[in-house]
Amino acid sequence: MKTRRANSRDKILAAAADVAREAGPGSLSLDAVASRAGVSKGGLLYNFPTKAKLMQGLVENYLRAFELALESGRVAGASGESLLATYIRLSADDCEEPKPTASWMFSAIAEDPDFLTPIKAFKSQLLQRLKSETPDLKALLVCFLAIEGLRSMNLFDSDVLSADERRLLVSALLEIAG
């Protein structure tokens, strides 16, 4: 890409996610991120000229990672597996971890709700793709929304479901998805 030395950008992005998760989304200040990343505030501002740019970087990073995971999940999955099934599997794995990985999203929303726009667009596009590949729209909607629910629970750190229940749900969804 661009950076020649150690990649500060990624360190900063990771640090921001850590801070949001551990200190709470309201405590995601530039100072906190900089010190967590082992970088001075000046250095942080060099990589991300404004806080908004930092948030944007977080969002883009997130979307890119998800896209990549979806692609490589398609390859790794059983051949003939539908995209919907891959998506279900992948999301279930994501939600396996007890701690939410995307608390920073709340910080972004607080900063400016428009940061959600790319995420909405991504989801919209994904649903579109799924629709074109899935014959049963009803089943698709149910699965898609249920996964959305699972993701939101993970995001909110809601341990309402037990691990067993989560597994049961996923198997039920895969069954519905066909």
Next chain:
Amino acid sequence: MKTRRANSRDKILAAAADVAREAGPGSLSLDAVASRAGVSKGGLLYNFPTKAKLMQGLVENYLRAFELALESGRVAGASGESLLATYIRLSADDCEEPKPTASWMFSAIAEDPDFLTPIKAFKSQLLQRLKSETPDLKALLVCFLAIEGLRSMNLFDSDVLSADERRLLVSALLEIAG
């Protein structure tokens, strides 16, 4: 309750929700809420001594309203309707409105993620109740999570689903719920 004059408390709560929705969850300051509620800052601090108390009030208000709606929904619904079906209907109605009514939740999370605890507890309890009344656990989980997904979409102001699709989803869920 306690208040004798015009109920400032409710006005303030409503104003806080409005500010969060219109100006963004990050702009929920005491000053903004006070001026929106047509109340002086002193008056606001009289009703809610700290910002945290305000958030708590918002959460409690929300939960109380939901509980009430669920109860009156049980009465209003077709006799013999299961609790799960009532919950689905109710949530679908909630999500009919295009604009999210609970943006303040993001402010609360930013303030302190622990404000979610009562909400988590409420949901946990609701699921427990549903489990004891629903024979098919699989179906219950699918429906519960799908509704959760629908709610989260509404919260995030995600118009990924069209109105038709939403209706189709709800009818599918009611079918699954039996």
Next chain:
DNA sequence: CTTACTGTACCGTCTGGACGGTCTTGTCAA
């Protein structure tokens, strides 16, 4: 006299961001 405020002035803290300086690395002419 108490309750339920209003209105204003004020304080300490925190935060985003601007700014100027510094160290390192790559380039290129002599």
Next chain:
DNA sequence: TTGACAAGACCGTCCAGACGGTACAGTAAG
């Protein structure tokens, strides 16, 4: 090979503004 210099990457400090919260004097209703 070397020395000059430009650009890139980062440091550390400072500041204006916003925010939560306090204090207090006043007042209208019951």
